[in-house]
Amino acid sequence: MTQQQQTRMTKQRMVILEELRNVHSHPTADEVYGMVRQRLPRISLGTVYRNLDLLAESGDILKLESAGSQKRFDGNVTPHQHVRCTQCGRVGDVMEPVRLPDITGARAPGFIILSGRIEFEGVCEACASKN
Amino acid sequence: MTQQQQTRMTKQRMVILEELRNVHSHPTADEVYGMVRQRLPRISLGTVYRNLDLLAESGDILKLESAGSQKRFDGNVTPHQHVRCTQCGRVGDVMEPVRLPDITGARAPGFIILSGRIEFEGVCEACASKN
């Protein structure tokens, strides 16, 4: 008898999703907040966080996690790979993707391996010129 | 004339390194703190953080920054791959490693790609049995 919880398409949620889809920069929650505030000046940061989580859970956006630093979000949910700048944390899209080899041979004692993914590291242009 | 900064092998730094090498669990800073405190009860958490950073910078340990809210540390610096439990964040070592394909073809506009790495996700036994 568990009542299916409804989700409502609020103006806030819609604008967050739109802004995220209009951009290729993999913004942090705070950056999304800044973007969205231009259209909804009274939105609160908590609302941004809540909706980013909900949108990621429903599969409408991607949540890019890296331990200890800020999470980043991606409105492009088609499969692609990312580079992370080791200096500033900025994230970019990898164009010609590298094919992930067969991982069925991978074993880890005490773990059941479910998936694998290639992560790239590098330096973004801004940090490179700053060097 | 910049004076080369010396680094001193303190008791605290040595015990942190030893404990980390004695263990295969990829502990968080807080877990390292707990381990080390059994031998040095008066050590402070700040000292643990500071030394973990210094040891990682000198290449004596690894700092694992892959997803989760806390960073984890590894006393085994020989090249190997990791799995992360998506439920609890625990990290394990992958035995037969999957060879990373040639990544020289990978392009990312605005980035200089320097390295690539395969990251595994899965479930640890504790979480699997809890399911």
Added chain:
DNA sequence: TCATAAACAGTAACCATTACCAATAAACAA
């Protein structure tokens, strides 16, 4: 139009990490 409860704005709390500073102790020279 009304009733319901999901979602909101605003703010406080939380937690991992970093910064600060007076006191301590490695390391090296005398």
Added chain:
DNA sequence: TTGTTTATTGGTAATGGTTACTGTTTATGA
């Protein structure tokens, strides 16, 4: 061994990103 220098420490406060709380608003279906 003793003294001097200064990197490092313990203790604690501050920071920054994220989450939780609460009374009010508003999307949604009757």
